[in-house]
Amino acid sequence: MKILVAPLNWGLGHASRCVPLVQRLLDEGHEVILGGDGDSLTLLRKHFPKLRYVYLAPLNLRYSAGRRQVWAMLKAFPQLIRWALQDHAMLKAILREETIDQVISDNRFGLYNTQTECVYMTHQLHIMLPKGWRWAESIASRVHARIYAHFNKVWVPDYEEVEKSLAGELSHPKAFSIPYSAISYIGSLSRFEYQSPITNHQSPLYDVVAVLSGLEPHRTLLEKEIIARYTGKEEKVLIVQGLMSRPNTRIKRGNITIVPYMSDAELVPALLGASRIIARSGYSTIMDLAALGVKDKAELIPTPGQPEQEYLAILHNKNH
Secondary structure (H helix, E strand, C coil), X not given: CEEEEEECCCCCHHHHHHXXXXXXXHHCCCEEEEEECHHHHHHHHHHCCCCCEEECCCCCCCCCCXXXXXXXXXXXXXXXXXXXXXXXXXXXXXXXXXXXXXXXXXXXXXXXXXCCEEEEECXXXXXXXXXXXXXXXXXXXXXXHHHHCCCCEXXXXXXXXXXXXXXXXXXXXXXXXXXXXXXXXXXCCCHHHHCCCCXXXXXXXXXXXXXXXXXXXXXXXXXHHHXXXXXXXXXXXXXXXXXXXXXXXXXXXXXEEEECCCCHHHHHHHHHHCCEEEEECCHHHHHHHHHHCCHHHEEEECCCCCHHHHHHHHHHHCCC
């Protein structure tokens, strides 16, 4: 089969969880085409440099610098609609040029077409809203369901058993019955699945490893906060900025080392060796930490005003 895989460009999480998916498809003998925009597509291309790729509609959103994002998201709503319509038109144009047997869209709302099988991947069957807007969560979740009803299948990257779930109520809604029958739970997706087990890694090079991602300005704000926290301290600190488009240069400031990004082969031993990990409580990050067995030593910090991450931080920080 010829399959187009296209993640949302909203931080790096959607792309990183597509890495094991693409690898599985290649192992099964399928032809895979990468699709997307921005750093998200760059990450996939770095993992799979020999694969074809197509550019899709760009999405350039920013959060508010404050702790509340409701108005920023409401203002961005027309942009999101235009972006989805552009994606829809671009997929239609691609299908005029060649036959694609399946499209796998990780939260790209507009990537559906009746000419081929279209799969929508999301862990947010239940949409969480900020305090004061909780009354609208059921409405938002039903609107989301209306969107993915355009797709032939919906894949949820989580475990069907509630007790094993990493996304909790996000992927296992309690408040309403989902009006859609083609939903499948496909298990956790981590880009570290294909890393060779490391049992005898060297003594840790870093005491603290911070892995950053997400929209600006909060990615930069967290980076500055970590630098301020550890400057001049005894701990050796590594900050991975999550900036795929930057030249991969290493900056050393006393006890702090800063790199734009790391390959998985470099990052895995750093995470395994660290005594503390700092990261956003994004779902893909949680799947990666769980895959490595290091979630218990992670300080998960939600992006301000992002209820999904606030919920996941509480869910996974509750035991330590």
